[in-house]
Amino acid sequence: MTARAARAACMAAAIAVGCAHAGGLPGFDELRRAHRPSDSVLLDRHGEPLQVLRTDPTVRRLPWVPLAEVSPALRTALLLSEDRRFYEHSGVDWPAVGAAAFGNLWHARTRGASTLTMQLAGLLTAPAAGGAPGRTLGAKLSQASGALALERRWRKDQVLEAYLNLVPFRGELVGIAALSATLFAKKPSGLDAEEAAIAAALLRAPNAPAATCWPGWAPAAARCRRRPRSTA
Numbered sequence: 001m002t003a004r005a006a007r008a009a010c011m012a013a014a015i016a017v018g019c020a021h022a023g024g025l026p027g028f029d030e031l032r033r034a035h036r037p038s039d040s041v042l043l044d045r046h047g048e049p050l051q052v053l054r055t056d057p058t059v060r061r062l063p064w065v066p067l068a069e070v071s072p073a074l075r076t077a078l079l080l081s082e083d084r085r086f087y088e089h090s091g092v093d094w095p096a097v098g099a100a101a102f103g104n105l106w107h108a109r110t111r112g113a114s115t116l117t118m119q120l121a122g123l124l125t126a127p128a129a130g131g132a133p134g135r136t137l138g139a140k141l142s143q144a145s146g147a148l149a150l151e152r153r154w155r156k157d158q159v160l161e162a163y164l165n166l167v168p169f170r171g172e173l174v175g176i177a178a179l180s181a182t183l184f185a186k187k188p189s190g191l192d193a194e195e196a197a198i199a200a201a202l203l204r205a206p207n208a209p210a211a212t213c214w215p216g217w218a219p220a221a222a223r224c225r226r227r228p229r230s231t232a
Contacts, residue, residue, distance in 0.1 A: 121146030
């Protein structure tokens with residue numbers, strides 16, 4: 001089987017089940033409204049905050065962050081690391097799918113074929129499937145069909161915004177706001193190129209030592225520790 005034939009077979013399989021996913025995926029506005037931080041703020045009768053209570057002990061999730069409040073450096077690092085053709089494909093990177101399928105057939109190493117939209121589709125369907133997004137062929141086909149359905153209804157900026165708010169990083173951290181606050185003590189809008197590279201690297205291997213993910217971790221982390229803490 002050639003890479004072109006493998007790509008065609010994957011495309012046919014994904015399209016065959018794509019319609020079934022269109023009705024099961026939420027709209028962007030619905031998803032954003034349903035987002036809940038892991039902490040709740042207790043207010044007094046004048047509306048002033050009294051105490052912050054952890055209401056979800058399983059994850060660390062902060063309020064939803066609009067894409068406009070995410071640093072351009074992070075957006076660039078994310079796309080370079082995870083999905084270089086994000087603005088060119090319609091949810092599935094068919095050349096990458098064909099190359100990955102062909103490589104698997106011949107036990108050759110290839111770059112992963114999952115696009116950001118496919119990963120987002122996996123995150124949206126994971127709760128219904130009872131856990132994290134699957135890595136089996138069936139799960140990948142499901143994610144591909146879900147990605148096609150998403151991109152028929154969502155804009156690219158909405159896909160990117162939702163992904164950044166829902167993606168798990170390491171440990172209990174979910175979403176770029178939680179990662180930025182915990183690792184760099186700042187908001188996502190303030191991440192520089194080095195910090196963005198660290199964040200993007202952690203997506204590839206969330207449970208691996210940071211130095212393994214990115215060789216520049218140690219000097220960059222040292223510089224971050226020496227900087228004055230900022231909420232910008």
